[in-house]
Amino acid sequence: MKHRLQLEPIIAIGIVLIIGSLTMLLAGVSPIDGFSALLFGAFGGRSEIGETLVQTTALLFPALGICLAFRSGLFNIGAEGQLIMGGLFAGALGANFNAPPIIAISAMLVAGMLGGGIWGAIAGWMKARFGASEVIATLMLNFVAGFVALALVNGPWKSPLASGAETAPLLPVAFLPSLLPGTRLSIAPLLAIGLAVVIFIVLQKTVFGFDLRAMGDAPEAARRSGVNIARLSIIALGLSGACAGLGGATIVGGMLHRFNTALSPGYGFTAIAVALVGELNPFWICVAALGFGALESGGLAMQASAQVPKDAIHVIEGAIILVLAARRYIVTKRTAAV
Amino acid sequence: MTLALLIGVVWLTFVKATPMIYAALGGTLSERSGVINIGLEGMMTAGAFSAAVATYYTGQPLFGLLIGIIGGAIVGWLLGFLATRFKVDQIVAGTGLNILCLGGAAYGLMLLFNQPGASPQVHSMGENYRYLVWLAPVAAVGMQWFLSATPWGLRIRACGENPKAVAAAGLNPLALRVMAVTMSGAFAGFAGAFLSVGELNLYSDGMTAGRGFIALAAIIFGRWNPLGAFAACLLFGLLQALQIQLQGHISWLPTDVFEALPYVAALIALVGAAGRKAAPVADGVPY
Numbered sequence: 001m002k003h004r005l006q007l008e009p010i011i012a013i014g015i016v017l018i019i020g021s022l023t024m025l026l027a028g029v030s031p032i033d034g035f036s037a038l039l040f041g042a043f044g045g046r047s048e049i050g051e052t053l054v055q056t057t058a059l060l061f062p063a064l065g066i067c068l069a070f071r072s073g074l075f076n077i078g079a080e081g082q083l084i085m086g087g088l089f090a091g092a093l094g095a096n097f098n099a100p101p102i103i104a105i106s107a108m109l110v111a112g113m114l115g116g117g118i119w120g121a122i123a124g125w126m127k128a129r130f131g132a133s134e135v136i137a138t139l140m141l142n143f144v145a146g147f148v149a150l151a152l153v154n155g156p157w158k159s160p161l162a163s164g165a166e167t168a169p170l171l172p173v174a175f176l177p178s179l180l181p182g183t184r185l186s187i188a189p190l191l192a193i194g195l196a197v198v199i200f201i202v203l204q205k206t207v208f209g210f211d212l213r214a215m216g217d218a219p220e221a222a223r224r225s226g227v228n229i230a231r232l233s234i235i236a237l238g239l240s241g242a243c244a245g246l247g248g249a250t251i252v253g254g255m256l257h258r259f260n261t262a263l264s265p266g267y268g269f270t271a272i273a274v275a276l277v278g279e280l281n282p283f284w285i286c287v288a289a290l291g292f293g294a295l296e297s298g299g300l301a302m303q304a305s306a307q308v309p310k311d312a313i314h315v316i317e318g319a320i321i322l323v324l325a326a327r328r329y330i331v332t333k334r335t336a337a338v
Numbered sequence: 339m340t341l342a343l344l345i346g347v348v349w350l351t352f353v354k355a356t357p358m359i360y361a362a363l364g365g366t367l368s369e370r371s372g373v374i375n376i377g378l379e380g381m382m383t384a385g386a387f388s389a390a391v392a393t394y395y396t397g398q399p400l401f402g403l404l405i406g407i408i409g410g411a412i413v414g415w416l417l418g419f420l421a422t423r424f425k426v427d428q429i430v431a432g433t434g435l436n437i438l439c440l441g442g443a444a445y446g447l448m449l450l451f452n453q454p455g456a457s458p459q460v461h462s463m464g465e466n467y468r469y470l471v472w473l474a475p476v477a478a479v480g481m482q483w484f485l486s487a488t489p490w491g492l493r494i495r496a497c498g499e500n501p502k503a504v505a506a507a508g509l510n511p512l513a514l515r516v517m518a519v520t521m522s523g524a525f526a527g528f529a530g531a532f533l534s535v536g537e538l539n540l541y542s543d544g545m546t547a548g549r550g551f552i553a554l555a556a557i558i559f560g561r562w563n564p565l566g567a568f569a570a571c572l573l574f575g576l577l578q579a580l581q582i583q584l585q586g587h588i589s590w591l592p593t594d595v596f597e598a599l600p601y602v603a604a605l606i607a608l609v610g611a612a613g614r615k616a617a618p619v620a621d622g623v624p625y
Contacts, residue, residue: 132609132611318438326420
């Protein structure tokens with residue numbers, strides 16, 4: 001098996017490239033121009049690389065959370081709402097909590113994890129207590145999170161100075177330090193990589209992680225071996241949400257420096273693709289996040305320089321998910337045949 | 339005065355429920371055949387977009403409606419094909435289709451009209467959209483009859499309960515599932531077209547606003563029965579109607595809280611429906 005040339009990834013990449021090329025041809029742009037504009041826009045210089053890493057990080061946090069949930073057999077489609085709630089909590093705390101930077105930043109990040117974690121745990125509780133489908137619960141909670149955030153930033157938490165719907169700015173002590181001066185890049189990517197390491201260790205090296213994976217792979221066996229499925233579901237979805245919430249906090253603390261509803265253009269949904277492309281493995285998810293981050297940041301450049309609408313990248317992302325879902329079957333079938 | 343208000347709320351309830359009813363009827367068909375249809379939202383988007391485009395170029399909203407049905411059906415077929423031929427995880431594939439359809443429609447807006455966010459206004463059905471509202475209860479009764487009293491309905495239900503038995507009876511459960519999911523897409527496409535050329539007169543990004551997902555909650559709350567889903571959709575429609583009618587009158591509650599009501603109601607319905615084992619046994623299980 002090990003020596004066999006793995007054709008499936010190549011076929012999968014080929015299909016995705018063909019779909020990408022077709023979308024560009026539809027816009028009357030040669031795929032070579034389109035893809036080179038995309039690549040240059042993503043990696044062409046210091047500010048481009050900085051922006052790619054910003055997008056990478058924003059995708060990485062929710063993708064790691066989704067990885068944790070999926071490995072536990074729980075479909076968390078609610079990373080978007082968890083990200084928003086995390087950003088909201090972080091923004092509220094960061095604007096009011098004056099302390100030395102290290103404490104203020106830590107508190108803000110914890111607030112973000114708490115916000116996202118509560119939002120994830122609600123879905124977990126609904127599943128554990130009432131047997132509700134976590135898929136639909138997390139989907140609905142995305143919308144509720146959006147409206148809760150809107151109600152707060154239009155109402156009680158609205159900044160008296162701002163014209164739009166946003167909270168008061170963070171106190172400067174809560175700003176995340178910059179990593180690449182002159183770009184929007186904060187130290188958030190380092191935190192994200194740290195989180196990836198933590199999740200890898202928890203999943204692979206701890207009893208708790210083993211229980212999570214057992215619940216995902218063989219829930220009945222896990223239950224009979226004494227795992228409290230109900231409790232673990234709540235914890236798993238809570239932790240999953242906390243990862244996304246932490247991501248929301250780093251966007252607020254690193255870039256926006258306040259909470260507003262432009263926090264996420266759908267990172268929580270794209271992150272599902274990132275987690276699946278990364279085969280639900282924290283290391284490969286980091287790699288996949290870089291790829292998708294490049295798509296997100298290069299897509300804007302591609303729109304400006306090659307006249308391909310940036311929405312093309314969402315078509316490509318959707319295609320990637322479908323191709324991957326199908327590829328898994330091809331792989332299993334071939335492995336089974338050997 | 340109060341009677342007029344009451345009639346207004348009832349009518350608005352039906353109008354708001356209509357797209358969810360069509361989507362939920364399609365979703366019920368798909369789930370009864372054994373395929374979970376998270377892609378309803380994307381199929382509605384495909385229907386809404388293609389209907390608006392077809393109407394823009396022909397000026398015929400009825401033709402647009404037809405194209406919307408076909409657009410939704412194509413996406414439905416794709417899910418059915420992936421779910422049977424490749425045995426994909428249906429939730430993952432449905433999520434992928436949702437992203438693909440939303441992105442594709444946004445992309446199409448740029449290509450065709452070179453404007454982001456929304457299409458130009460099209461020649462909508464005007465007042466005639468009310469026929470589609472009246473058609474919704476008829477469709478619900480029809481679907482209930484189809485599933486419970488016709489041979490094809492029985493075959494589709496059998497696919498969702500025990501596909502092996504269907505195969506043993508000499509039928510092809512995979513083909514039946516593809517057919518059911520394609521029909522499901524057609525219904526969702528019709529629901530989307532109702533939004534873009536019926537109730538409104540354009541396509542705009544995100545106009546389905548989670549109605550496909552609420553329809554999924556309605557299916558569960560309605561215990562996978564078309565009439566049950568219909569009733570659940572009316573409940574969600576009532577909340578949307580109340581939201582529209584009341585938000586001007588109750589000033590101490592922010593608008594955004596009202597707008598969250600249908601989604602919160604769907605969550606509560608999800609909890610309320612739980613514990614009652616009514617789902618088709620093989621729902622979501624590839625054959």
